[in-house]
Amino acid sequence: MTTERLELTTREGWASFVAAGPAIPVEPLSSDEAASATRAQVAEHTRQRIAYHSSLWVIETSPMRTMLQSATDLVTMNSVSHGSPRGLIISGEPGVGKTTALTSVGMKLHLSLERNADRSVPVIYIILPSHCTAKEFCQQVMHFLALPYKESDKPGKLLRSIQTTTKGAGTAVVLVDEIHSLSWGEKMAQRSADYLKYFTDTTGLTIIAAGVQATNTVMITQGRGNQIAGRYEVISIEPFAHTTQRQRQTWRSFVESFESLLRLRDHPAGSLQEMSEYLHARTHGYVGSLAHLVQRAAMRAITSGSERIDRKLLDGVPMDHAAEQRSAAEARSRRRK
């Protein structure tokens, strides 16, 4: 049976994401189970294992704990304060796990808010399109809520509906992914900054946003962007470094946590951890790259029947383009030295 994949940027898609929770591990069949299962049952089980090894794995890192704490504090503060609501921005390079952190924090907030009060839509999740205007920002929120609107509707009209509906639905948080898309050119960036403030002032919602190097965007650094800078906490997510002993240990622990999620029959525990230096050299400490490398290797181990990940298998997995570029740059730098 296949299940329909729902957009995360819709109310029903987000609700289904929260209800599903973290991926449930699918253990490999024992030799007895495999012997008694039909071919169709084995094929279905293999499909489920591959689906598990392709799902989003969330490792709670120190920045993520800080994020959740800050977000919880801000939502509580904003719900009782009459001042301008404050928000949180998660900033970092592509591939460091901003979206994973944002959705994970959002999921926890959703569950906590739902538990404490009768809220039908506690959290809204939107992804901003490129060169996003104030109107498009509101349209994304309307789309999430399944509220009808016309293309010609002005932002003020959309905002009125958002304000009324979110109040009735007990909404407290808007998760905004790709917040950097609001900043394009100085003039528009200032309007975006103004609008973002107006949006939160009007609706009273807490914005938790993620974006590529969001702290450097003109929306925050220039002109009236100070208004945003003064109201938003910024948490930066960096790729794992591998220079000092302490950094190497942190990376090794992270790899260990990642490895513990694998469900391969013949994979020796701790073998990935032993390769942590190699893994850092290939991924440069980017969570997204590590997930890609290990999960793809796991899929190959399942389909080939080897049921283990070793260096040879990892060598055969191509990395994403950004990781390859970083490796090439590092190699050039070493040659020059």
Added chain:
Amino acid sequence: MTTGQQRVRCLPLTPAFHPGEPLRSLLLRTAVLLGLDLRLLCEQVGEFDGDPRRWPALQVNRIGAERAASLLAADHECLAALVPELANANDSGITPRLSRRPLPRPWFASGAASCSDCLSERDGAERKEWQDPWTLVCLDHARPLRPGYLDSLAGVTEVVEAQRDLTALAIASPDRVSAAAPIVWDLVARRAHRGHLHELAVDRMQRAAPHLRRNPVLPMPPVSLMLLPEIVRALERAVLNWPIWLAADGRGSRMMETEALRLDG
């Protein structure tokens, strides 16, 4: 296999349904609850073009397009049949949640007469019998219905904004409206003759005041088609000397006889 059909999405909130509430009233309260333009919501619902596939809350995929169409056509009976369908839907992800919050006041009356006590007790939900021109008194509260077309709630609907002046005139100056009755009657008849929307209005007018005289030669003011039912209802109330009828059942005949006598006399 892809069917090419879009997933039906539901509105995030709907007001709690009250028995005997007409579709239009529920739509209006939904619009208030969600801060939406009523006309846009009606278009989505398909009230204007009769296409139920465009009503997000209808859950056409659950109840079937044919049944949805018949429900919509039934209008008054529509919600009584529809709401249990929604309540029974167990997929919380795509089912609209009933709002437990009271609507902001003052309520907006959709065009029918109303009883403010009933509105207060029913969170703004109207009663379908208020739409009948012969219902003049609230039996529950023993008081005449308020002609109340225009309790306003800012920004609910542009349509109603446009109706405000004309219907307010109808309420404020019944004499002028009475004088204009033959004009409007003629206009309604002519529209109906061309196959426009208002057969129902004409039918009701004929039943309510069969002896009203027609004057076919007077020039017509520019009146929107959408305003006609409202004006006709205002005229009915103004012309028919409304506070005379108390019964809830078997209504209409006695009033028509009375009015026929009065108009003939």
